[in-house]
Amino acid sequence: MTRMVTFGLDHVLGLFGDTARRSVPLILTGRGHGSGIVWGVDGLLITNHHVVPGPDATVALGGQRMPATVAGRSPRYDLAALRIAPEALAALGEPLVPLRARPGPPRAGQLAIAAGHPRNSRDVLAIGVIVATDHSPAPEAGGRPWLVQTDVRLQPGHSGGPLLDSDGAVIGVNTLVLGALSLAVPVALVNEFVAAVRRGDDPGGDGDLAGAGRDDDVAWL
Amino acid sequence: MDQVHASSENVLARLSTELESAVERASHYTVTVYGRRRLPGTGVIWSEDGWVVTANHIVERDEDLEVGLPDGRRVPATLRGRDPGSDLALLSIEGGAGTPVSRTERDARPGQLVLAIGRPGENGAMASFGIVNAVGGRRAAADAPGESVLRSDVAMLPGFSGGPLVDAEGAMVGLNTSMLDRSGGVTVRNAWIDQVVGTLREHGKVRQAYLGIGAQSVALPAALRSEGEGSPARGLLVVGVEPDGPADHSGIMLGDLVLAIAGTPVQDVDDLQRSLRDHGVGDQAALDLVRGGERQALTVTIGERP
Numbered sequence: 001m002t003r004m005v006t007f008g009l010d011h012v013l014g015l016f017g018d019t020a021r022r023s024v025p026l027i028l029t030g031r032g033h034g035s036g037i038v039w040g041v042d043g044l045l046i047t048n049h050h051v052v053p054g055p056d057a058t059v060a061l062g063g064q065r066m067p068a069t070v071a072g073r074s075p076r077y078d079l080a081a082l083r084i085a086p087e088a089l090a091a092l093g094e095p096l097v098p099l100r101a102r103p104g105p106p107r108a109g110q111l112a113i114a115a116g117h118p119r120n121s122r123d124v125l126a127i128g129v130i131v132a133t134d135h136s137p138a139p140e141a142g143g144r145p146w147l148v149q150t151d152v153r154l155q156p157g158h159s160g161g162p163l164l165d166s167d168g169a170v171i172g173v174n175t176l177v178l179g180a181l182s183l184a185v186p187v188a189l190v191n192e193f194v195a196a197v198r199r200g201d202d203p204g205g206d207g208d209l210a211g212a213g214r215d216d217d218v219a220w221l
Numbered sequence: 222m223d224q225v226h227a228s229s230e231n232v233l234a235r236l237s238t239e240l241e242s243a244v245e246r247a248s249h250y251t252v253t254v255y256g257r258r259r260l261p262g263t264g265v266i267w268s269e270d271g272w273v274v275t276a277n278h279i280v281e282r283d284e285d286l287e288v289g290l291p292d293g294r295r296v297p298a299t300l301r302g303r304d305p306g307s308d309l310a311l312l313s314i315e316g317g318a319g320t321p322v323s324r325t326e327r328d329a330r331p332g333q334l335v336l337a338i339g340r341p342g343e344n345g346a347m348a349s350f351g352i353v354n355a356v357g358g359r360r361a362a363a364d365a366p367g368e369s370v371l372r373s374d375v376a377m378l379p380g381f382s383g384g385p386l387v388d389a390e391g392a393m394v395g396l397n398t399s400m401l402d403r404s405g406g407v408t409v410r411n412a413w414i415d416q417v418v419g420t421l422r423e424h425g426k427v428r429q430a431y432l433g434i435g436a437q438s439v440a441l442p443a444a445l446r447s448e449g450e451g452s453p454a455r456g457l458l459v460v461g462v463e464p465d466g467p468a469d470h471s472g473i474m475l476g477d478l479v480l481a482i483a484g485t486p487v488q489d490v491d492d493l494q495r496s497l498r499d500h501g502v503g504d505q506a507a508l509d510l511v512r513g514g515e516r517q518a519l520t521v522t523i524g525e526r527p
Contacts (some may be wrong), residue, residue, distance in 0.1 A: 013233070015313075107241050107244075107246045108241070108345070108346060108347060108348045109240040109242075109243060109336060110240065111233060111237035117297065127348070129348055129349065129350035131347050131348060131378065132348075133345055133346075150377070151349035151350060151376040165237070166231060166234040166237035180376035180377070
């Protein structure tokens with residue numbers, strides 16, 4: 001017998017808070033901070049390329065700080081993979097809890113929840129909706145049609161953190177803000193990127209998303 | 222997140238599905254309006270016979286207008302009228318337009334979940350999400366009915382002007398415009414749209430009451446103030462009279478100090494506009510004024526704004 005339980009909204013949002021604490025690390029570098037996503041139990045984390053300018057970073061998760069090194073980066077898609085040092089991972093005690101990737105593209109109107117560590121806050125959730133179905137580019141997202149558009153109000157420090165659907169699966173990686181629009185790298189690209197990193201390929205690609213069109217109205221998180 | 226995933230009755234997932242369906246429903250009556258050189262705007266199919274309501278400010282030209290329908294067709298449109306006061310414009314397209322708008326039957330209330338729908342181009346309907354912040358508030362135009370607008374915190378993304386604000390069922394609450402208020406988007410509620418569309422269909426434009434005076438608010442000399450608290454402290458000094466205008470014909474002169482219209486004090490230009498709103502074109506109204514230090518009464522015939 002399956003017991004049907006209807007959870008209240010506050011309860012469900014509370015679970016998202018747990019997710020943020022367990023699976024959304026704070027990424028610290030000498031140049032500032034950002035957010036990340038626990039991607040594999042082996043210590044693989046995803047964040048934005050622009051969050052980790054150097055070869056290594058410090059990762060804060062579950063009250064512990066751990067050293068991590070950059071395992072691969074794609075300036076074109078503004079993605080970077082970090083690997084937590086094996087001895088730090090072993091000392092963690094509990095296994096990492098990776099987030100699931102949402103299969104298929106999101107649709108306009110679906111709820112989207114950003115989890116991250118903006119400014120000096122920790123484990124911050126922001127809610128909004130997917131603005132456009134699939135790859136319908138907003139006119140001002142010109143040249144970056146692959147980005148997922150949402151109206152979630154992101155702040156600096158959200159960069160590299162997950163955009164989640166209502167089931168807690170990853171829609172994309174929060175990356176930049178254009179006016180009232182927030183843009184995320186879709187999870188399909190993250191999957192490709194991770195596959196390349198695990199194969200040991202250079203996923204770099206040409207072009208540089210993080211450097212493309214730094215208009216006055218573009219805020220990099 | 223396994224706990225969330227395991228709960229098939231996750232309220233958030235249900236809400237998400239409902240919002241997605243609301244966008245889908247609204248997308249059937251939300252069209253693209255090509256009326257300016259830059260980014261196109263959005264419009265709403267108002268009736269089965271092909272009337273489309275949009276925001277006046279996105280219709281920058283009077284001809285060569287086109288409407289992009291939800292099924293992908295792009296058809297020529299004719300401008301049927303404009304009302305800058307409500308920032309509404311009425312277009313018509315030949316041969317019907319498909320699904321007309323479905324309108325909300327509920328009264329808008331602060332806190333209600335809403336979505337702004339836009340279709341600024343050929344890539345499908347777009348949406349942003351928020352809640353109603355306030356119903357009513359400052360009037361955008363003198364002839365607007367009460368609680369004619371509402372405010373919400375939905376993001377007014379580029380090209381969203383002229384599109385519908387919809388409830389969680391996808392039914393239209395009003396029409397979004399970024400033009401009526403500098404502080405952000407405002408939604409013109411359905412009742413005001415009905416009023417404007419009715420007039421535009423009949424006259425091609427909205428008849429606005431008009432006096433043809435330039436006026437500024439001035440402090441009343443002590444001798445002219447009534448006794449008691451709350452009595453008017455200001456009046457309207459006539460600093461210009463349009464030749465051959467309604468005020469000119471009624472005998473209003475430069476330098477007149479207007480105290481009240483139809484018994485209601487007018488202390489500033491907003492008061493005057495509110496007062497005009499209560500009168501129709503062609504109505505007569507009694508004016509209390511001071512001319513050469515003497516109180517006088519004058520009857521004016523309200524004209525129509527040219």
